[in-house]
Amino acid sequence: MQLAADALGVRIDDVATIQGDTAVTGFGAGAAGSRSGSMTAGAIGEAAATLRERIVAIAAHKLEASQADIELADSRASVRGDPLAGVSLADIAATAYFEPASLPPGVPAGLETSARYTNTTPFVWVNATHLCTCEVDVVTGRVQLLRYIVSEDCGPMINPNVVEGQIAGGTVQGIGGVLYENLVYDEDGNPMTTTFVDYLLPTSTEVPVIEYGHVETPSPGPGGYKGVGEGGAIGAPPAVVNAVADALSPLGVTITRLPLSPAQVVALIEEAGRR
Amino acid sequence: MPERSVTVRVNGRDRSAIVEPRLTLADFLRHHCRLTGTHLGCEHGVCGACTVLLDGEAVRSCLVFAVQADAAEVTTIEGIAEPDGQLSPVQAAFRDCHGLQCGFCTPGFVVTLTAYLRDHPDPSDEEIREALSGNLCRCTGYQGILKAARQAAAELGAS
Amino acid sequence: MKPAPFEYHRPETIGEAVGLLGELGDAAKVLAGGQSLIPMLALRLAAFDHLVDIGRIPELKGIERRDGHIWIGAGTRYASVEASPDAAAGVPLLARATRLIGHFQIRNRGTVGGSLAHADPAAEYPAVALAVGASMQVRSSRGERTIAAADFFDGLWTTSMEPDELLVAVSFPSWSGRCGFAVEEFARRHGDFAVAGAALGVQLDAQDRVTRCAIGLIGLGPTPERAGRAEESVVGRAVGEIDAEQIGRLAMAGLQSVPADLQGSADYRKRVGAAMVARAWASAVTEAAHA
Numbered sequence: 001m002q003l004a005a006d007a008l009g010v011r012i013d014d015v016a017t018i019q020g021d022t023a024v025t026g027f028g029a030g031a032a033g034s035r036s037g038s039m040t041a042g043a044i045g046e047a048a049a050t051l052r053e054r055i056v057a058i059a060a061h062k063l064e065a066s067q068a069d070i071e072l073a074d075s076r077a078s079v080r081g082d083p084l085a086g087v088s089l090a091d092i093a094a095t096a097y098f099e100p101a102s103l104p105p106g107v108p109a110g111l112e113t114s115a116r117y118t119n120t121t122p123f124v125w126v127n128a129t130h131l132c133t134c135e136v137d138v139v140t141g142r143v144q145l146l147r148y149i150v151s152e153d154c155g156p157m158i159n160p161n162v163v164e165g166q167i168a169g170g171t172v173q174g175i176g177g178v179l180y181e182n183l184v185y186d187e188d189g190n191p192m193t194t195t196f197v198d199y200l201l202p203t204s205t206e207v208p209v210i211e212y213g214h215v216e217t218p219s220p221g222p223g224g225y226k227g228v229g230e231g232g233a234i235g236a237p238p239a240v241v242n243a244v245a246d247a248l249s250p251l252g253v254t255i256t257r258l259p260l261s262p263a264q265v266v267a268l269i270e271e272a273g274r275r
Numbered sequence: 276m277p278e279r280s281v282t283v284r285v286n287g288r289d290r291s292a293i294v295e296p297r298l299t300l301a302d303f304l305r306h307h308c309r310l311t312g313t314h315l316g317c318e319h320g321v322c323g324a325c326t327v328l329l330d331g332e333a334v335r336s337c338l339v340f341a342v343q344a345d346a347a348e349v350t351t352i353e354g355i356a357e358p359d360g361q362l363s364p365v366q367a368a369f370r371d372c373h374g375l376q377c378g379f380c381t382p383g384f385v386v387t388l389t390a391y392l393r394d395h396p397d398p399s400d401e402e403i404r405e406a407l408s409g410n411l412c413r414c415t416g417y418q419g420i421l422k423a424a425r426q427a428a429a430e431l432g433a434s
Numbered sequence: 435m436k437p438a439p440f441e442y443h444r445p446e447t448i449g450e451a452v453g454l455l456g457e458l459g460d461a462a463k464v465l466a467g468g469q470s471l472i473p474m475l476a477l478r479l480a481a482f483d484h485l486v487d488i489g490r491i492p493e494l495k496g497i498e499r500r501d502g503h504i505w506i507g508a509g510t511r512y513a514s515v516e517a518s519p520d521a522a523a524g525v526p527l528l529a530r531a532t533r534l535i536g537h538f539q540i541r542n543r544g545t546v547g548g549s550l551a552h553a554d555p556a557a558e559y560p561a562v563a564l565a566v567g568a569s570m571q572v573r574s575s576r577g578e579r580t581i582a583a584a585d586f587f588d589g590l591w592t593t594s595m596e597p598d599e600l601l602v603a604v605s606f607p608s609w610s611g612r613c614g615f616a617v618e619e620f621a622r623r624h625g626d627f628a629v630a631g632a633a634l635g636v637q638l639d640a641q642d643r644v645t646r647c648a649i650g651l652i653g654l655g656p657t658p659e660r661a662g663r664a665e666e667s668v669v670g671r672a673v674g675e676i677d678a679e680q681i682g683r684l685a686m687a688g689l690q691s692v693p694a695d696l697q698g699s700a701d702y703r704k705r706v707g708a709a710m711v712a713r714a715w716a717s718a719v720t721e722a723a724h725a
Contacts, residue, residue: 277441279442295439296439296440296441296442296485297436297437297438297439297440297475299436299472299476302436318435318436318476319435319473319476319477320469320472320473320476320540323537323539326539329542332513332542333538333539333542334539334542334543335469335539335540335543337472337476338468338469338472338473338543339468339472339543340442340465340468340472342442342444342487343465343468343487343489387539391538404624405624406538408537408623408624408625409536409537409538409539409540409625
C-alpha cells in the first residue's frame with residue numbers, strides 16, 4: 001500500500017488492497033524465501049509506472065501544462081509553480097472512464113493495468129547479525145537471556161514497524177526452538193507433546209527486550225528492497241546456543257543437541273564433569 | 276443429553292439460547308451470538324485467545340460452559356470500544372505500537388490487559404509481563420505488545 | 435476438542451449437592467472452577483455422565499479467621515485468597531503459593547477445594563495443606579467428617595474421599611511466634627506446573643533455635659510429600675549451624691517415587707528439589723530471624 005501510494009502520489013487512505021483471496025486475485029506462486037518485498041515492489045513499480053504515465057498525460061491535457069511540470073501528491077495532480085492549478089485523481093479517473101473523447105491522443109480509456117514482475121537477479125541477499133548474552137543457573141539448568149540485539153540489513157525499509165515486528169517474531173520463534181519447543185515421540189512413534197501444556201512456546205516472561213539496529217544497503221532489485229522474513233528465526237538459534245555454550249565452556253561443556261531444556265543443560269554439565 | 280436454556284448478558288444485551296451443557300461459553304459467543312472476535316487457539320485453556328470478561332473478571336471462555344454463565348455478564352472484544360467506535364486506550368495503544376500482526380491472539384490480549392490495568396493501574400515492567408504470560412503470541416515476539424501495554428498503562432494512569 | 439455429552443446439575447445448597455452425589459455415584463463429577471476438569475473433558479481424557487456444578491452454593495465460599503486457624507470454603511476462588519489480608523496474615527504459605535498458580539485468568543475461576551480434591555502433586559495447595567497440617571471438611575448424605583491433610587492425599591490425582599463426598603471447607607492452622615515462610619518452585623515458564631518445589635515454614639525461639647519446621651514437597655511424588663527427616667534434623671538446632679544445602683539433600687533422601695517425564699529424570703527432579711528446599715529454607719529463616 002505504501003509503495004502504491006508513493007508511486008502514484010496518492011494518500012494511503014485512498015489505497016485498498018486485496019490479498020489472500022484466490023477467487024479474485026491473480027494466479028501465482030505466492031510468497032516464499034522472503035521474496036514478497038522485492039517482488040511486490042517490482043510488480044507495483046511496473047504497474048504504477050504505466051498508470052502514472054497516463055495520469056500525468058491526462059492531467060497535463062486538462063491543465064494545459066507540460067507533462068514535465070505535473071506533480072502528483074495527496075491524490076491530486078498539480079502544476080509546479082502554480083498552486084491554484086490542479087485536478088483530483090478522482091476527476092482524472094472520471095474523465096478516463098466516462099469522457100474518453102476528452103482524453104489526449106494516444107491515451108487509452110479507463111485507468112487500469114496489471115503487471116507481473118520477473119526478477120533480473122537470481123537472488124537478493126539479506127543480512128542479519130544477532131547478539132545475545134545469557135546467564136545459566138548450573139543447578140537447575142535454567143537459561144535466562146539478558147540482552148538481545150539484532151542488526152538487520154533489509155535494504156531500504158518500506159515500513160520500520162513491520163521490519164522490527166518481523167525481526168521480533170522470528171527471533172522469539174528461534175528462542176523457542178532452542179530453549180522450549182520440542183516434539184517428543186515415544187519408542188513406538190506415538191506423539192507425546194500434543195498440547196500446549198507439553199509443547200512449550202515462549203511467553204512474555206521468557207523473552208528479552210530486543211534492541212534493533214538497521215543497516216540499509218540497497219540490493220540490485222527494484223527499489224533496492226530486500227526481504228526481512230529470514231533473519232529472525234535463522235539468526236536467533238545460533239546466537240542463543242552459542243551464548244549458552246560460552247557460559248558453560250568453563251565447565252567443559254560442548255553443545256551438540258537441542259533443545260536446551262533445563263534438564264538437558266544439567267545433563268550436559270554432568271556429562272562434562274564425568275569426562 | 277437434556278439441553279438447558281441460558282441467558283447471558285453479552286456486551287450489554289441479553290442473549291438467550293437452548294444449549295447442550297457441554298457447549299463452552301466461547302462457542303456460545305461465536306455461534307449463537309455471532310461474535311467471532313473471541314478466538315479459539317487451543318481449546319484447552321493455555322493460549323488465552325478466547326479471553327473474555329465474565330462478571331468483570333478475565334477468564335478463558337473455553338474453560339467455562341455456557342450454562343455456567345447463565346444470568347452472568349460477559350464482555351467480549353466487540354464490547355471494548357466505545358459505542359461510537361472510538362478505540363479504548365488499550366486498543367489504540369496496540370494500533371500505535373504495532374502490537375499485532377496477524378491479529379489472532381489480539382482480542383485475548385486486549386481483554387486481558389483491559390482487566391489487568393483496570394485493577395492494577397501502575398504496574399512495573401515485570402508485573403506487566405507476568406500479567407500477559409497467560410496469552411500466547413507467535414507473530415510479535417511480544418515486543419510490540421509490551422510497548423502497547425506500557426503506553427496504555429501510562430495513559431490510563433495519567434487520566 | 436469438545437467434551438463428551440453430559441447432564442448438568444446446579445444445586446443451590448450443599449445438601450442438594452451431596453444428595454445428587456449420593457444418587458449418581460461414580461457417574462457424577464463435581465464441577466467447581468473447571469480449570470483442571472474442563473481441559474480434561476475437552477481432550478477427552480475423562481468423561482462423566484453427570485456434572486454437578488457447585489459454583490453457586492453460597493455456603494461454600496468465604497475466608498474467615500477462626501480460633502487459631504483460617505477457614506476457607508471449598509468454593510472460594512484463588513483470586514479471593516490472593517486478595518485476602520486474613521489469608522496473608524493467617525497462613526502466609528497460602529498467600530505466597532497462590533500467586534504462583536497459573537495465570538490470573540486461571541485464578542479468577544479455580545477454587546481452593548478444586549485444587550485439593552484434584553490432588554495434583556505438582557500443584558501448590560496440596561503441598562501447603564500438608565505442610566501446615568490442614569483439615570478437610572467433607573460431607574455426604576451420610577454425614578460430615580474431617581480428614582487430616584496427612585490422610586487426604588492417597589495417590590496420583592486420588593484423595594481418600596468417597597465418590598459421594600463433597601469437600602466443603604478447609605481449615606489451615608495459623609502459626610504463632612517468630613515464623614518465616616517461603617514457597618520456592620522451579621517451572622519451565624511463569625505459571626507452569628512446578629517441576630519441583632517446596633512450601634516451607636520455620637519457627638524459631640528467642641535464641642534462634644528451630645522450634646518447628648514443616649516442609650511440603652511439590653512435584654516429587656505421586657502425592658505431595660512431607661520431608662520428615664529434614665524437618666526432624668533441624669528442630670532444636672541453632673539456625674546459624676544449619677547448612678541450607680544439606681537440608682535440601684536430606685529432604686530428597688528417601689523419596690521413593692520421584693516422577694520422570696518430559697521435564698526430566700527423577701535424578702534431575704531431586705537435584706532441583708534439593709535446591710528449592712535450600713532456597714526456601716534460607717528465605718524462611720531470614721524472615722523468622724527478623725520476626
